[in-house]
Amino acid sequence: MDLNKRYTPQTWPDHPETATLEGKNKFVGFWLLLAAETVTFASLFATYLALKDKGPSGMEFSASGLFELPLVFAMTMILLTSSLTSVYAMYHMKNHNFKAMQAWLGITVLLGLAFLGLEIYEFNHYVHLGFGYTNSAFSSAFYTLVGTHGAHVVFGLSWFIALMLRNAKRGLNMYNAPKFYLAALYWHFIDVVWVFIFTVVYLMGVIG
Amino acid sequence: MSSNSQKKGFGATIWDYMTTVDHKKIAILYLISGGFFFLVGGVEAMMIRIQLMKAGNDFLSAGTYNEVLTMHGTTMIFLAAMPILLAFMNAVSPLQIGARDVAFPFLNSLGFWLFFFGGVFLNLSWFLGGAPDAGWTNYASLALASEGHGIDFYSLGLTISGFGTLIAGINFLVTIINMRAPGMTYMRMPLFTWTTFVASALILLAFPPLTVGIFFMVFDRLFGANFFDVTMGGNTIIWEHFFWIFGHPEVYILILPAFGIFSEIFAIFSRKRLFGYTALVFATILIGFYGFMVWAHHMFTVGLGPTANAVFALATMIIAVPTGIKIFNWLLTIWGGNISFTVPMIYAVAFIPSFVAGGVTGVMQAIAPLDYQLHDSYFIVAHFHYVIVGGVVLAILAGTHLYWPKMFGTMLSEKLGKWTFWFFFIGFHLTFFIQHFLGLMGMPRRVYTFGADQGWDLFNAISSAGALLMAIGVIILLVNVVMTVVKGERVGNDPWGDGRTLEWAIPSPPPFYNFAQTPLVRGLDPYWIEKMEGNKEGMVYAEPLGDIHMPNGSFIPFVISLGMFIAAFGAMYHMDGHVWALPVLIGGLAITFGSMLVRSLKDDLGFHISKEELIADNERIQREARALEGGKKGGLK
Numbered sequence: 001m002d003l004n005k006r007y008t009p010q011t012w013p014d015h016p017e018t019a020t021l022e023g024k025n026k027f028v029g030f031w032l033l034l035a036a037e038t039v040t041f042a043s044l045f046a047t048y049l050a051l052k053d054k055g056p057s058g059m060e061f062s063a064s065g066l067f068e069l070p071l072v073f074a075m076t077m078i079l080l081t082s083s084l085t086s087v088y089a090m091y092h093m094k095n096h097n098f099k100a101m102q103a104w105l106g107i108t109v110l111l112g113l114a115f116l117g118l119e120i121y122e123f124n125h126y127v128h129l130g131f132g133y134t135n136s137a138f139s140s141a142f143y144t145l146v147g148t149h150g151a152h153v154v155f156g157l158s159w160f161i162a163l164m165l166r167n168a169k170r171g172l173n174m175y176n177a178p179k180f181y182l183a184a185l186y187w188h189f190i191d192v193v194w195v196f197i198f199t200v201v202y203l204m205g206v207i208g
Numbered sequence: 209m210s211s212n213s214q215k216k217g218f219g220a221t222i223w224d225y226m227t228t229v230d231h232k233k234i235a236i237l238y239l240i241s242g243g244f245f246f247l248v249g250g251v252e253a254m255m256i257r258i259q260l261m262k263a264g265n266d267f268l269s270a271g272t273y274n275e276v277l278t279m280h281g282t283t284m285i286f287l288a289a290m291p292i293l294l295a296f297m298n299a300v301s302p303l304q305i306g307a308r309d310v311a312f313p314f315l316n317s318l319g320f321w322l323f324f325f326g327g328v329f330l331n332l333s334w335f336l337g338g339a340p341d342a343g344w345t346n347y348a349s350l351a352l353a354s355e356g357h358g359i360d361f362y363s364l365g366l367t368i369s370g371f372g373t374l375i376a377g378i379n380f381l382v383t384i385i386n387m388r389a390p391g392m393t394y395m396r397m398p399l400f401t402w403t404t405f406v407a408s409a410l411i412l413l414a415f416p417p418l419t420v421g422i423f424f425m426v427f428d429r430l431f432g433a434n435f436f437d438v439t440m441g442g443n444t445i446i447w448e449h450f451f452w453i454f455g456h457p458e459v460y461i462l463i464l465p466a467f468g469i470f471s472e473i474f475a476i477f478s479r480k481r482l483f484g485y486t487a488l489v490f491a492t493i494l495i496g497f498y499g500f501m502v503w504a505h506h507m508f509t510v511g512l513g514p515t516a517n518a519v520f521a522l523a524t525m526i527i528a529v530p531t532g533i534k535i536f537n538w539l540l541t542i543w544g545g546n547i548s549f550t551v552p553m554i555y556a557v558a559f560i561p562s563f564v565a566g567g568v569t570g571v572m573q574a575i576a577p578l579d580y581q582l583h584d585s586y587f588i589v590a591h592f593h594y595v596i597v598g599g600v601v602l603a604i605l606a607g608t609h610l611y612w613p614k615m616f617g618t619m620l621s622e623k624l625g626k627w628t629f630w631f632f633f634i635g636f637h638l639t640f641f642i643q644h645f646l647g648l649m650g651m652p653r654r655v656y657t658f659g660a661d662q663g664w665d666l667f668n669a670i671s672s673a674g675a676l677l678m679a680i681g682v683i684i685l686l687v688n689v690v691m692t693v694v695k696g697e698r699v700g701n702d703p704w705g706d707g708r709t710l711e712w713a714i715p716s717p718p719p720f721y722n723f724a725q726t727p728l729v730r731g732l733d734p735y736w737i738e739k740m741e742g743n744k745e746g747m748v749y750a751e752p753l754g755d756i757h758m759p760n761g762s763f764i765p766f767v768i769s770l771g772m773f774i775a776a777f778g779a780m781y782h783m784d785g786h787v788w789a790l791p792v793l794i795g796g797l798a799i800t801f802g803s804m805l806v807r808s809l810k811d812d813l814g815f816h817i818s819k820e821e822l823i824a825d826n827e828r829i830q831r832e833a834r835a836l837e838g839g840k841k842g843g844l845k
Contacts, residue, residue, distance in 0.1 A: 003811065021386070025311040029382040036374060036416050043420040043453075047435065047446055054441030055434075134432035137441035144427065144435075159808075166809045175811065 003173055012096035012172075017181035020174055030182045034189050041193050044145040045200060052205075055136025063138075063205030066131060072202045075118045076194065082111035083191040086184045093180055098171040101180070105164055108187065112157045119150050142201070149197055152190050159183045227761040229313035230720050234320050235299035235615060239608075241324055242291030246604075248331065249288050250682060252280035257639070257675040260668050263660035273656035274341035275358065279331075281344030282362065285458070286369060287327040289596070292604050293407075293465040294323075294376055299615050301380065301404045303711035303718065305397060306389025306727045311382035313759040314807070319375035321769035326369025329776055333361035343654060345455070348436035348447035352428060357780055363426045364776040368769070370415050370422070377411030380404055389710075390750040391729030395489065398709040398733075399475075399482060402489050403468030406496040407461045413500065414457035421450030430783045445510060452503035460499040463595065464492060466603030467534060470556045473606060474538050476706050477553035478545025481733060484537040491530035491537075498527045508579045517576040524574035531567060535560060550704065551625035555606035558633050559599065566594030569644065584654075587647025593640045605632065605685070613703040617716045618696055624688040628681045635677025642667045642674075700836050701746070708733035713746045715829050721756050724822050725749035756817045764807050771799030 013019040018027050053062045089104035123143070133143050160183055167176050216224065225233055255276050259268045268276060302310055310316050333339040340362035342350040351359045384397070384405045397405070425447065427433035434440035436447055475482045482488060504512060504520040538560060547553065569591040573579045582588060605628070612620045646667050651658065658664050702712040710727060711718075713735040728750040731737050738747055775796025782789040 003813070025382050025386050028385055029312060029378050032378045032381055032412055036378070036412050039413055039416040040420055043417045043450060047420070047424070050443060050446060051435070051441065054443070056440050059441065134434065137434040137437070137443070140427065140433035140435055140442075144424070144433070162805060162808060175813070179808075 003170075003175055005173065007096055007172070007174075009096045012094075014094070016094065016096075016172070016174060016177035018178075020178075023174070023178040026178045026182060030185060034185070037189065041145075041148070041196070044141075044148060045196065048141045048145045048201065051137040051141040053138055055138050059136050059138070061129075061131050061136065061138065063201070064207070066126065066129075067202050067205045069202060069206055071118060071122060072198060075115050075122075076198045078111050078115045078118070079191055079194050082108045082115070083188055085111065086187045090181060090184050093172065093177060096172055101172070102164055102168070105160055105180075109157055109160050109164075112153060112160075112187075116150065116153055116157070119146070119153075123147075146197060146201065149190065149193055152186075152193070156183065156187050156190050159186065224761075226766055227317075227763045229309075229317045229759050229761055231298045231302050231310050231313065231316055232615070232717060232720070234316050235295045235297075237320050237324075238291045238295035238298060239615070241327065242288050242295060245283050245287035245327055245331075246289075246292065247682070249280055249283035250679065252276050252283065254675060254679055256280060257672040259656060260658075261672040262669060263658055263662070263665050265657060268656065270656045271341065274343075274654075275339035277654060278340045278343050278346075278358075278362075279334075282330065282340070282366075283327075284596075285344060285462070286366060287323075287330070289462050289600050289604065290373060291323055291327075292607075293462065293600075294373075296400075296469065296607050296611055297376075297380060297404045297407075297465060299611055300711050301401045302383060302387070303614075303714065303722060304401045304709050305384060305387065305392050306710050306723060306729065307383060307387040308722050308726070308756065309759065310379050311387055312379050314762055314765065314812075315375050315379050317762065318765035318768060319372040319379065321765045322372030322375065322772065323369045324372075325769040325773040326365045326367070326372060329368060329773055330361055330365030333358055333365075336361075345451055346425070346447075347451075348425065348428075348444045351425060351447075352436055359425070360429060360780045360783075363422045363429070364780060367419060367422050367426070368772050368776060370419050371772075372769075373411055374415045374419075377408040377415070380408040381412065384408075389723075389726050389729055391734075393729075395486065396729055396732050396734070398468075399471035399485070399488055399492075400465070400468035400709075402492055403464040403471075406492050407464045410457045410461045410464070410496055410499060414454045414461065417450045418454035421447055421454070424450075426779070430779060445507075448507055448510065449503070452506045453500075455506065456503040457496075457499045459595070460495055462600045464495065466600045467492070469603045469607040469610065470538065470559055472709070473552045473556040473610060474541045475708055475733070476610075476704060477548050477550055477556075478542050479548075479706050480541055480545040481708075481736075482537065483540035483543070484533075485732060487533055488537050491533045494530040495527060498523060498530070502527065505574060505576075505579070508576045509583045521574050521576045525571055528567060528571050535564060548706075550609075551620070551622055551629060552606040552610040554626065554629050555602050555609075558629070559602045559606075562594060562598030562602065562633075562636070566591060566598050569594065582647065584652055585647035586643045586651045586653055589653045590640050590643035590647060593636075593643070597636050597640070602633075605629075608685075610704075612692070613699045613716045614711055615717060616693075617698050618692050619699050619703055620692050621688050624684055624691070628685045628688065630681075631677050631684060632681030635674045635679075635681060638674025638677060639671050640674070642670050646671070698832070698836055700833060702735075708736040710734055710747075713738070715833070719825060719829065721758060721817055721822075724756075724826055725753055726751050753822060754819055756822065757814055758817060759814045760812055762807075762812070764803050767803045768800050768807075771796045771801075771803065774799065 092100035340358035778793025
C-alpha cells in the first residue's frame with residue numbers, strides 16, 4: 001500500500017473502509033468482535049437483572065429509591081448526539097474531506113468527555129450516599145455493568161484521540177480510513193449499549 | 209525474512225519464533241507448548257491414578273489431591289487440547305483454502321502469546337503457595353471459600369489465555385470468510401476447515417460468558433464484590449450458569465475440529481470422496497447451534513425445576529442426531545473404499561466405537577431422572593473421558609501423525625506409531641470402561657480415597673493399570689518424535705500419496721509465503737481432481753506469478769501478553785496488602801496498553817517478495833524435490 005498516494009474526492013473510493021483486503025478483513029473481524037461484546041454485555045445485563053435490589057438483609061438501597069432520571073436523561077441525550085456527530089464525521093470521511101471529519105470527531109470526543117464527566121459525578125454521588133461497590137450484590141452488579149460501559153467509553157475516546165493526533169498532519173489514505181471507520185463503529189456500539197442501560201437499569205429501575 | 213534459505217543460530221531462531229507472525233510457525237509454537245502442557249496434565253493424571261490405586265492410599269494428601277485433580281482438568285482442556293487443535297488449525301486450514309496467511313497475522317501471534325503466558329501463570333501456582341483446588345468447574349461456593357491464591361491463579365490465568373483463544377477464533381472466522389482462493393466456495397471447503405470455522409464461531413460466542421463469570425470471581429475474591437456471596441444478596445448459581453454456557457460449547461469447540469481431522473483421514477485413507485459431504489457440513493453447523501442450548505444438563509440436580517430440566521433434556525438428546533449422521537457418513541466413506549491402515553487411519557477407525565460409547569452414556573445422562581442417580585459419580589468421569597479421550601485425544605494423536613510431515617517435513621515412524629496406538633488404546637479402555645461400573649456401584653467422583661470395605665479396590669487397581677499403559681504409549685510417541693527429528697529424512701509434497709486437499713499440493717513444510725501463485729479451485733478435493741486429470745504442475749493457478757505482499761514480524765504481541773502477565777500478579781497480591789502490588793498492576797497494564805498504542809500509531813505496511821525472488825525460491829524447491837525423487841521415494845510405498 002502506498003501511503004503517499006494522493007486522493008481527491010473524485011478518485012477516493014465510495015467505501016474506503018472496505019476497498020483493500022486489509023480493510024475488508026478488519027471490517028468483518030470488527031463486526032465479529034462486536035458480536036462477542038454483545039454476548040459480554042448480555043451476560044452483564046442478565047447478572048444485573050438477577051441481582052437487582054438484592055443485598056444483605058435490611059439493605060436501604062433499591063433501584064427505585066436510588067436512581068433519578070434527569071441527569072441520566074441528559075447523559076443519554078449527550079451520548080446519542082455524539083453518535084450523530086460521529087456519523088457526520090464518517091460522511092466527510094467518505095467524501096475525503098479530512099478537515100471536516102476531524103472537526104466532527106473533535107465534537108464527538110467533547111460530547112463523550114461530557115458524558116464521562118457526568119457518569120463520574122453520578123457514581124461519586126452514589127458512593128457518598130453509602131452505595132459503594134462492596135455494599136451489596138446489587139451495587140456490585142450495577143457498577144460492573146455500567147462501569148464496563150464506562151470503560152468502553154474511555155477506550156473509544158482514547159482511540160478517537162490517538163487516531164486524530166496521529167493522522168493530523170497527513171490526512172486520509174487507504175491505510176487509516178478503515179481505522180477511522182472502525183472507531184466510529186465502536187462508538188455506535190457503545191451508544192447502543194447505553195440505550196439498553198438507560199432502559200433496563202434506569203427506566204425499569206425507577207418504575208420499580 | 210526467508211527462514212528456509214539459510215541456517216540460523218540458536219538465538220536467532222528463538223528470536224524468530226518470538227516475533228513470528230507466520231501461521232505455520234505459530235502452529236509449531238502451539239504444538240510444542242500444548243504438547244508440553246499435555247505432558248504436565250498427563251503426569252497429574254498419573255498422580256491421581258496412583259493415589260486411587262488401592263484403598264486408603266496416602267500417596268497424596270487430601271488437599272494436594274484436590275489441587276492435582278483441578279489442575280489435571282484445567283490443564284488438559286485449556287492448555288493442552290485446545291492449543292494442540294489450534295496448532296492444526298493454524299498449520300492446515302489457511303493452506304486448505306489456498307490463503308497466503310491468516311487474516312490477522314499479528315493477532316495470530318498475540319493470541320498464541322496470551323495463551324502461553326496465561327498457561328504459565330496458571331502453572332506457577334504450584335510454586336507460589338498452592339494450585340487451585342475447586343475443580344476445573346471452580347464452582348463459586350467452593351472457590352470463594354478456598355484459601356490462598358490458587359483460585360486467583362485459575363481466574364487470572366484463564367482470563368489471559370481466554371483472550372488469546374477469542375482472538376484466535378475471530379482470526380479464523382475472518383480468514384475463512386475473506387481469504388478463500390478463487391473457486392473455493394463454502395461448499396467446497398474441506399471438512400477440517402468447516403469444523404475450524406464452526407468451532408471458531410463457538411469460541412466467539414462462548415468465551416465472553418466465561419470471561420464475565422471469571423471477572424465476577426476475581427472481583428468477589430480480590431476487590432470485595434458480592435456476586436456470589438449469598439449473605440450479601442449474591443447468587444452462587446450465576447457462576448454455574450456462566451461456566452456451563454461457556455463449558456458446553458467448549459466441549460464442541462474441542463470435538464468439532466477432532467471430527468474435522470477424522471473426516472480428512474477417512475477420505476484420504478479410504479481413497480474416496482467423503483460420503484455425504486453436505487450432510488456432514490450441516491451436521492457440523494447443527495451441532496454448533498445446539499451446543500448453546502443444552503448447558504443446564506450439567507445442572508439437573510441444582511433444582512431449576514422440572515420444566516427447565518425437561519427442556520434441556522430434550523435439547524440434549526437432539527444433539528445425538530447430527531452426531532449420529534456424522535458417524536454413519538464416516539462408516540459409509542470407509543465402505544467400499546481402498547483402505548490403507550496407516551497410523552492416522554487406525555486411530556480414526558478406533559475412534560468410532562470409542563466415541564459412540566461415550567455418546568451413548570451421554571444420552572443416558574440426558575435423561576434427567578437417571579442423571580440424579582449418575583450425577584457426581586464415576587459414571588460421569590467415565591463418560592467425559594470416553595468423549596474427550598476417545599474423541600479429542602485420539603484425534604490429536606492421529607492429527608499429529610497425519611500433519612507432522614506437513615508441519616516439519618519429516619515423517620513419524622509408522623511402526624512406533626502403531627505401538628503407541630495399541631498401548632494407548634488398550635490403556636484407555638482399561639482405565640475408563642471399568643469406571644462406569646465404579647460409578648454405578650456408588651463411587652463418587654473427586655474423592656481422594658476410599659475404604660477397603662467398599663469393594664472398589666479391584667476395579668480401581670485395574671483402572672490405574674490402564675493409565676500406566678497410556679503413559680507408556682505417550683512415552684513411545686515421544687521417542688518417535690525424537691528419532692524422527694534426529695533422522696531428519698525429508699519428504700515431498702504429498703507424503704501419504706493420497707492427499708486430496710490443497711495443503712498436500714505444496715512442499716512440506718511450505719515456503720513462508722505458502723502458494724507462490726494462488727491456486728484455482730475446481731471442485732471439492734481440488735488437489736485430487738488435478739491428480740486424476742494427470743496435471744503434472746500440481747495445480748491450476750488463478751493468477752500469474754507476481755510480487756507477494758507479506759506482513760512484518762513483530763515483538764509487540766509478546767510484550768502485550770507479558771504486560772498482562774505482570775498485571776495479574778499485581779491484581780492478585782493487592783488483596784494481601786502488599787505496597788508494591790498496585791504499582792505492579794498499573795505498570796503491567798501500562799505495558800499492555802502502551803504497546804497496543806505503539807502498534808496502533810506505528811505504520812506497519814509489511815513488505816513485498818519480488819517476482820525474481822519467488823522464481824529463485826521456486827527453483828530451489830524444484831531442485832530439492834528432484835533430489836528427493838532421485839534419492840528415495842518420499843512417503844509410504
